[in-house]
Amino acid sequence: MYYYLLYFGVAKNDFTEQDFDVLLEQARSRNHYLGITGKLLHCEGAFIQLLEGLEVAVKEVYDSIRIDERLVAIKKITEGHCEERYYADWTMEFKDVGIEEINKMENCSHPNVTEYVKTASAVKLLKLLAKS
Numbered sequence: 001m002y003y004y005l006l007y008f009g010v011a012k013n014d015f016t017e018q019d020f021d022v023l024l025e026q027a028r029s030r031n032h033y034l035g036i037t038g039k040l041l042h043c044e045g046a047f048i049q050l051l052e053g054l055e056v057a058v059k060e061v062y063d064s065i066r067i068d069e070r071l072v073a074i075k076k077i078t079e080g081h082c083e084e085r086y087y088a089d090w091t092m093e094f095k096d097v098g099i100e101e102i103n104k105m106e107n108c109s110h111p112n113v114t115e116y117v118k119t120a121s122a123v124k125l126l127k128l129l130a131k132s
Contacts (some may be wrong), residue, residue: 002082003055006125008117009047009074023070024094031091036061039093039129043102043113047071051127052085078122084132095132104129105131 015023020042031037034057049065051058057077063116066074087093099113105128110116117125 002085003058003079003132004050004052004082004086005058005060005079006048006050006077006122007065007074008049008077008125009065009071010064010067010114011045011047012070012072015042015046016072018096019070020096024092028091030061034061037085037087037090037092038085039095041119041129041132042094044099046113046117048117048125048129050087050126052082052087055081075118077125097132101132102128 011103024040027040031053036046036051036053036057038049038051051061062076085118099116102113102116103109106124120128
């Protein structure tokens, strides 16, 4: 049985391409070592991430993310147990999306991603991860 955790965070500063390269290299290396899989979306300074793996490992990664000084806010959306991984082949799939893409997928008009993430249900965020 696996454990999953979905959260969102808000970046302290804008991320450059080099910042993303460093972040993804660190995350993929650590996740490979800990047996973590998942997906990370970035949209206009907000991150939405799903982590999957053994409960102790997922919680260890989330605890390190909670104290990451690159983030000014973080909120756990949902967590629980599952029979199989959704992103079994990815130590950390990544996609950078814009609010326009989210609005197109949702067929609506959100003014900004932070407000969208704060009000979206866990199911909506999981669907967004799956569609992106």
